[in-house]
Amino acid sequence: MSQIEVRDLNVWFDKNHALKNVNMDIEGKRITAIIGPSGCGKSTFIRTINRMNDTIPSCSVKGSIKVDGNDLYGEDIDVTQIRKRIGMVFQKPNPFPKSIYENIVFAPRIHGVRDRKALDAIVERSLRRAALWDEVKDRLDKSAYNLSGGQQQRLCIARALAVEPEIVLFDEPCSALDPIATAKIEDLLIDLKNDYTVVIVTHNMQQAARVADTTAFFYLGELIEHGDTQRLFEKPDEKLTEQYITGRMG
Amino acid sequence: MSRRSREKLYFALFRGCGALVVMALVTIIAYMLIGGIGAIDLDFLTEPPRASNTRGGIFTPLIGTLYLMGIVAAFAIPVGVLSAVYLVEYQKQGRMASFWRIVVANLAGVPSIVYGLLGLGLFVYFLGFGRSLLASGLTLGVLVLPIIIAAAREAIQAVPPSVREASLALGATKWQTVRHHVLPYAMPGILTGVILSLSRAAGETAPILLTGVAFYMSGTPGSVFSQFMALPYHIYAVATQTISGMSGNLMVYGSALALLALVIGMNIVAIVIRKRYREKYRW
Numbered sequence: 045m046s047q048i049e050v051r052d053l054n055v056w057f058d059k060n061h062a063l064k065n066v067n068m069d070i071e072g073k074r075i076t077a078i079i080g081p082s083g084c085g086k087s088t089f090i091r092t093i094n095r096m097n098d099t100i101p102s103c104s105v106k107g108s109i110k111v112d113g114n115d116l117y118g119e120d121i122d123v124t125q126i127r128k129r130i131g132m133v134f135q136k137p138n139p140f141p142k143s144i145y146e147n148i149v150f151a152p153r154i155h156g157v158r159d160r161k162a163l164d165a166i167v168e169r170s171l172r173r174a175a176l177w178d179e180v181k182d183r184l185d186k187s188a189y190n191l192s193g194g195q196q197q198r199l200c201i202a203r204a205l206a207v208e209p210e211i212v213l214f215d216e217p218c219s220a221l222d223p224i225a226t227a228k229i230e231d232l233l234i235d236l237k238n239d240y241t242v243v244i245v246t247h248n249m250q251q252a253a254r255v256a257d258t259t260a261f262f263y264l265g266e267l268i269e270h271g272d273t274q275r276l277f278e279k280p281d282e283k284l285t286e287q288y289i290t291g292r293m294g
Numbered sequence: 295m296s297r298r299s300r301e302k303l304y305f306a307l308f309r310g311c312g313a314l315v316v317m318a319l320v321t322i323i324a325y326m327l328i329g330g331i332g333a334i335d336l337d338f339l340t341e342p343p344r345a346s347n348t349r350g351g352i353f354t355p356l357i358g359t360l361y362l363m364g365i366v367a368a369f370a371i372p373v374g375v376l377s378a379v380y381l382v383e384y385q386k387q388g389r390m391a392s393f394w395r396i397v398v399a400n401l402a403g404v405p406s407i408v409y410g411l412l413g414l415g416l417f418v419y420f421l422g423f424g425r426s427l428l429a430s431g432l433t434l435g436v437l438v439l440p441i442i443i444a445a446a447r448e449a450i451q452a453v454p455p456s457v458r459e460a461s462l463a464l465g466a467t468k469w470q471t472v473r474h475h476v477l478p479y480a481m482p483g484i485l486t487g488v489i490l491s492l493s494r495a496a497g498e499t500a501p502i503l504l505t506g507v508a509f510y511m512s513g514t515p516g517s518v519f520s521q522f523m524a525l526p527y528h529i530y531a532v533a534t535q536t537i538s539g540m541s542g543n544l545m546v547y548g549s550a551l552a553l554l555a556l557v558i559g560m561n562i563v564a565i566v567i568r569k570r571y572r573e574k575y576r577w
Contacts, residue, residue, distance in 0.1 A: 127463055
């Protein structure tokens with residue numbers, strides 16, 4: 045059984061049919077990349093996995109997404125618990141305008157960790173996990189806004205890891221970063237898959253080829269093809285996929 | 295007239311209008327300073343009025359005004375800020391939202407004497423608070439609500455959606471997001487609105503006239519159900535009592551100067567807060 049099973053997923057924004065009958069299995073402790081041209085529904089897709097689309101009033105969702113067998117869209121589901129288990133890192137680094145320390149401890153605190161020592165330990169562990177500890181350990185009380193863009197993004201990753209999620213979703217995490225910062229995040233992603241299931245949306249096909257175990261290609265709200273990354277880039281089954289990865293479309 | 299001289303004419307006109315505004319403020323302050331500075335000393339601020347308000351100090355009305363501001367703050371800050379939170383964070387966009395906006399905008403346009411009548415009918419008679427500090431404070435509280443709501447709404451809207459998303463994506467509830475992120479980041483803007491609204495409340499006369507201010511009281515109010523003296527009405531009372539040139543004249547200007555100093559002082563505090571915090575949270 046795959047960790048995430050998406051069945052007959054349909055999403056509308058008012059009358060706009062953004063995702064059409066998506067069926068997809070996502071394996072645990074792997075990196076799955078979602079590629080496709082702008083507006084193909086790839087961001088919409090990963091935002092259904094932690095139910096962030098709930099925050100958009102015009103959005104309606106049909107179908108099911110099961111994580112470890114439990115339907116995220118079933119009844120009596122506590123959305124906050126879903127988002128605790130399924131973390132998310134956004135396109136533009138969005139640290140809170142607070143200290144580095146406060147950025148990390150916010151989520152553990154609201155989920156009930158009060159002990160100062162425990163929080164300190166979480167801060168160190170999360171920042172180490174996000175390969176940021178050595179750069180910031182002497183200025184944890186300084187504003188997160190003094191960090192560079194790449195550091196801010198790694199802080200956002202550390203912040204997501206602080207509540208020990210099982211799955212981490214990345215929505216184009218490198219699109220606002222320079223190549224060096226991007227390379228650091230990519231190394232981090234590969235390292236993270238030892239402990240976490242990673243789903244990453246990217247508009248950068250090379251990035252998908254570099255980091256992902258499997259890649260899914262979305263086009264106009266439909267999942268066209270999903271398979272082993274190397275195979276998908278070398279010998280795509282679908283004509284649309286081939287046109288996209290060879291740059292003749294999109 | 296040539297285009298050049300026409301240009302000069304209009305430029306002079308605009309500059310003249312601008313200067314007029316500055317002049318108005320400078321004149322008021324200068325006039326009050328010249329007339330009233332002689333009255334202001336420690337005794338003036340710490341002694342109650344005597345001899346039908348023609349002598350003594352302004353302790354009783356000053357304290358009355360401060361009490362009044364306390365009640366306004368206790369009522370209008372929570373109600374105003376929380377309703378702004380509702381309007382921005384919880385209210386679904388659409389017809390109801392624009393209806394709400396119109397309600398708040400019109401609330402700001404209601405003349406203050408009408409608020410006085412509302413307070414008289416609602417707080418003094420219907421709720422039975424009598425002519426009292428509480429009735430006046432609540433009336434002024436309703437009067438300044440639109441100011442607080444407008445300032446708070448603007449400040450809350452200025453917090454970028456990405457911050458809310460970050461918080462929600464960590465499993466925070468909407469209220470936790472508002473409480474730990476949106477409100478703290480919006481606080482400078484909210485504080486500015488709060489201080490401006492309090493200074494507005496301090497200067498209003500018509501609403502308290504109908505709901506509880508007294509011409510003379512021998513002491514400061516004993517409870518929220520007491521009547522009270524307040525600076526703006528005290529100024530009116532003394533001014534209409536005094537024959538020009540007598541010692542009471544100094545009392546009028548002195549009281550007006552004290553009120554002016556209170557209000558301008560608060561506005562300056564608001565400006566300082568806004569300036570200091572504008573640097574702190576940059577998006």
